Amino acid sequence: MKSHHTKQEPDWYISVDFGTTFTTVAFYRRGTPIERIHTIDNFPGEKQHNQTHRQIPTEIWYPKKDAYPFGLIKQRDNRMRFGNEVHRMAEGDEGVDVRKIYDDADRISMMKLLLDKSDYAQASKQRLQKTLESIKAKGHIDEDEDIFFHFFREIFRASKTRLGSDFDEKSIVEVTFCVPVCYSPSAVAVLGAQVERAMHDVQFGTDGQSPCNIFVVHEAEAQAMRALTESLNELDRGETFVLADCGGGTLDIGIYTVALTEPLRLGSEVNEPMAMVGAGDLNDGFRSLVKSILCKELYLENGDVTIHSIISAEVMFKFENDTKRSFQYKDTEETYSFRIRGLRKSRSDDRIQENFLVLTYEDIWNIFRLTVKEIGSMIEDAVMNAKTTGYMVSKIVIVGGFGDSPCLQSYLLEKKDRIAKKLGSPLKLRFSLKNMSAISVATGATMRAVNKASGPSRIPCQSIGILRHIPCDQTEEYSADVLSQESKRNDQEGADYILNTILWVVKKDETARINFYKLDHPYNAGKTMEIGAVEFDISNLKQTIRTANRRTGETIDKAVILVELTVIDRNLEFTARWPPKPEGEVIQGSRKFFSVASAFTPGTQ
Template sequence: MKSTDTRKPYSGTTRSLVIAIDVGTTFSGVSYAILEPGEVPKIHGVTRFPGQEHVAGNSKIQSIMYYDRAGKLVAAGAEADNGSVLALAEDEGWIKAELFKLRLRPITMKLKMNGLRLSALPKNKTAVDVFGDFLGYLYRCTRTFFIDTHANGKALWQAVEHNIQFVLSHPNGWEGAQQTKMRRAAAYGGLIPDTDEGRSRIRFVTEGEASLHACVLNGLAADVLSNAKNASSHGFLIADAGGGTLDISSYAIRATHPLVIEEIAPPDCIFAGSVFVSRRAREFLAEKLRASKYGTEDSVDHIIKRFDEKTKRLFRDKNDLQWIPFGSPFDKDPTVGIRQGQLKLTGAEVAEFFEPSIQAAVAAIKAQIDSATVPIRSVWLVGGFAASPWLFTQLQERLAVYQVSVSRPDTQTSKAVADGAIGFYCDHHVNARMSKFMYGVEYLREYNGDDPDHVTRKHRLCELPSGPKLLPDAFDCILARSVKVKESTVFTRKYCTELTSLKLLSVFEVEIWCYRGGNTVPLWINRTAEDFGTLCVVRADLSPLEGSAEPKSGRNGKTYWTIVFSVEIHFGLTEFKARIKWVDNVSSSSSLRGYDIDLEYYLGENKIVSLPVGIITVV
C-alpha cells in the first residue's frame, strides 16, 4: 500500500486552508494544506523563518522569545538566538521565555526539574499570554511564507484568511483544561476572533495521534500490512519523543480500503524528553565546574548549549570519551578536563544523563504493551529526540526481550507532528479510541446501617424531601477506563433530583468527575485525593420544565419537585464533550432536548463552584 492510497480527496465545496501548529517544548513547526474540492490535499511545511533564512529547508524553529522590561515581545525563534539580540538582551535586561509550554501541563502531571525552576514570566503576562504570543509569531511567519511561496499568494491568502481552520497539537496527557487555555491563547495571538465562530475554527489532536498520521503518510501502513495475515491481529506503538514529553499511543489497523485504525490502549504521556537530559547535564556540570573560572552561570549555560548541539545529539557509545567543544584553543583548565576549548566527559557520565529518561520510556512502553487489547510487535520512534542514536539503540536493546522491534522513519522526524496534524484533519484514519480515565458524577447512595463503611459516614447523612436518608459523595461511573469508544458512541445515564425551588431550574448544573486511579470503580469521591478531579460542570437552563413539573408534598409538608434528566458523554472525538438531556412535556409532542457543552468553554484556570441545585440519585 502506497501512502497516496490512504489519502482522501477534500470533500468540502469551497477552497479552504488548514494550518497545523505544533508548539514544542524546545522546537516548533508549522504545516498547512490548501484544500481544493475533490482533490487530495498536498501538505506543505513552513521552511523559512526570520533569522534562519541561510538554512535551506529548515522546518523547525526554537521555542524561545525575549520580552523587554515592560512585557513587550521583542524577539522570537531564531532571531532570539543571534548574537546581536543576545547582546541587547543582556544590556537592556530583557526576559527570556523558554520551556513555556510546560506551564500549561495538568497539575496531576508532576514535573521533576532536578532543582531547576522554570524562568519567571514576563511582566503582566500569564502562561496563556506567552503561549499566545508564540502562536501569533508562528502564524505571522506562516502568512509571510505562504504569500512569498505561492503564485498569487497574497490574493489567495486574502480569499481564505477569515475562515482558516487551525489544528493545534498537544501532548497525550493534556486534557480539556489545557485545550481551553490553548484556544484562549489562539485568540490572544490573533489567529482567531474571540467569538463562538472563531473558537470553532480551532481543532485539537494529541501528539501521539498526529504522529500516527505522519507515519501513515510516510508509509507505515505499507510496512504494517506487508504481512497481511497479521495486519489486524498485531498492534503497533507510536512513541513520540520530543523536547518535553514522550507520548505513547498504540493502534491496530482494522480495514484497508479505506484505511481504518483503532486505538488499542489508553494513551500515555510522561516527562522524559530531551530537555531533561540537558537539565541533568547542567546540574552535573555546575557541580563539576564549581571551583573553576568556567563555573559561572553564563559559562555553564554556554557549555550546555554546545552540549545540546553536538555531544547530546551525536552520543552513541558509553565506552568512548566525549567532548563538548565550547571555546577557543586557549580555553583550558586541566583540573576539570578542559583543554583547547573542549570539556572532556566519559561516555558513562553522558549515558547517566540519558538514563532516567530511557528507563521511564521503557517502563511506559512496557505498561502500554501490557494494557493493549492485541499483541504489539513494533514500536515506531518519532519526534526530535528520536534522532538520538543512544536513545534509539537503548530502546531497541531493552525492548527486544518483549519481542518488540523498534524502528524510526527515515524522513525528518522533528516535523512529524505538524504534518500528521494536517493528515488527521484531512484523512481522519482513527475511528475508535480508548478512554484514558474513568468519568462519572456524584450521587446519593442509600444508607445501609449494616455496612461499616456507611456507618463511618453517618455524620454526613442527608434526607430527601420525599423521606429517604442517603449518603453524599457516592461515585457513579458513566464511562470506565480502557473502554473502546467509536466516534459515534454516546455514554448516558439517567438521574433524578428533588428541588425545593423551581427557580433553581434556570441554573441547573451537574459536575462531571474524572478518576485517574486505575480500572477499579471507586465507591466514593475523595475530594482531596489527586486521583479525583472535576473535569467540567455541565450547565443547562431547565426553566421550560417549570410549567409541567408537578408539585409533591414531602415529609413535614414541604413542597418539592422531581426532575428526571440524563447525562451524556461523547468521548470518541479528540475533544471530550458532555451534555444534559431532558424530556420537555410542555410542547404538544414530547421531544428530547439537550444542551451541548464543549468542555473547553468551561474548563479554565479558575475552579468553577457548583451551585446547590438539589440532590442527584440514580434512576
C-alpha cells in the same frame, strides 16, 4: 438551532504541534501532491537558516515593565520575544544591553502544562504558576490562558510571512491543532479559543470578523499517520501497537489498535502515565557536567563573562545541534571536543586542553544513560501492561524529536529483543524517517486534516450553552423548580427575572444538561467555562424600534430581537433579526462566529 456543512475547501492546511518544549508548524497547499507537506522554517531568531524541519522552543519572554530604550537599545527591542528569540536572548546573542531589560522571572517555558490537570509534573507546574503570577502582577496578561494567545499570535504572524506571495488575505485557511488523548474537552476548548483569538487578531485566514476554520486532531493519531504510513503494507486491522512520543521534556506512551488501514484510523487506546523525561534532561546534565569541570578555571571570567555565560555561548550550541544528535551508543572510543577560547591546559584533568574541552565516551554516556534507560523501561512496562489487559502488542513505534537520537535507537533495538523474549511473542520496532520524528505530529496532522474520511461520528463530547435571563412568568413553559430559583426585580419593566440561566444549544447527550438553571446552580457550578461573548449593535435601529414600541403601547424603550444559532461545520454562527421573527431583517454586522471544534471528538469532520 440549525446545522449544515459548507463545501468550500481550504487553500492552505496549517497544522500546529504545540509541544511541551518545542513547537512545529506544517503546511500543505491544496492541489499539490500530498507528499509535499512542508514545515515553516526560519522563524525569527533562527540561527541555522540552511536547515529544514526545524522546531521552535515553546517559550515566550516578556520585557521588564519599566524598561525604556537606553544606550544601544531601540524601542523595537523592547518587546515580547518568542521561540528561537528566547533562546538567543538567554545565550546572550542579542547583546548585554538588551538582555538587561528581561528578567528571568518573566520567561515562560513548558506553558502546555497549564492545561494538564493530572498529578504528573507538579514541580514544573508550580514553577509555571509562580511565573504566571509574576507576569500577571506586572500587567503582561489578565488571564493565565493569555500566554497561549500571545504565543499563537506570533506563530501565525510569522507563518503569514514565511508562506510568501501565494498567501494573501483571500486565502482560505484551515488550522489544525493537536492535543494529547488525555486532555479533557475543557482543556481542548481553552486551547481552541486562544487559537481562534490569535487567528482573528493576525487575520490569518479570516478578516477578523468571518469564522475561523479550525480542526482538532489527537497527537497519537497524527503521529501514527506519519510514522506508520510508510509501512501500511505491514498493518492489519485490529493489530495492537505501542506508540512512544519521546519529546524534549516529556515521554508520552499509549497503546492503540488499528481500526482501519485505508485511510489509517486508530481504534481503542490505553494511556500509560506520562513522565518528565526527555532530550531536555540531556541539556541539563551536560551543562552541569561542564560547569563542574570548569568550576576552578576562574581566569576565564571577566566582568559580565562568567563560566555560566561561556557554557551558554560557546558550548551548548554544539552539544544541542551536533553531539546530542550524533552520539552513538556503542562508539566507546570516541571523544567530543568543544572549543572554549582562552582555556588553558590542565595538569590535573586531561579533558581540559588548550582552547578545547575534550569529553570522553563515558562522560557523554553518563548524560544519556538515565534518560534512555528510563524510556526503555517505560516502554517495556507498557507492552507488558497491554498483555495483562488483553492486548498483544506486535509493534513499538517511536516518534518525537528525541526519537531521532542514534543512541536511543540503538539502545531500544537491544531492549526490544529482551522485551520480546519476556513477552513470548515477536516484536517489531519502527522509527520515523530519518530526521522526521520531531515533525511527525505536525505533518501527520496535516495528512489527517486533508483526509477527514472515516473519522469519529459527529457526536458532541462537550455541551455548549448560552446565558439567558428568563422572566418569572407562570405562563412561560418553565418548570416549577426552575421558577423557584432566586430572581431579581427589573424596575423599568416592573417584572422579575432569573438571571444567568443556561440554555444548552449543543448537548453531549440527551440527559447531559437540563435547561434554564442558573450558572451557579449545583447542576452547573464548577462544570462550565466561558468561551466567548456576542454583542449586537442595534444603535442604528434605535429610532425605528422606539417608534414600533409606541405603536404597540410599550411605555419603555425595549428592544426584542431574534437570535438564530446555526452550527456550520465546526463553527457556531449567531445571526440577529428584527422584527424578532424568522422573516425579520438581518441586523447589519450581526453575524458572529465561534469555533466549536472542541465540542466534538478530535478528528470529527
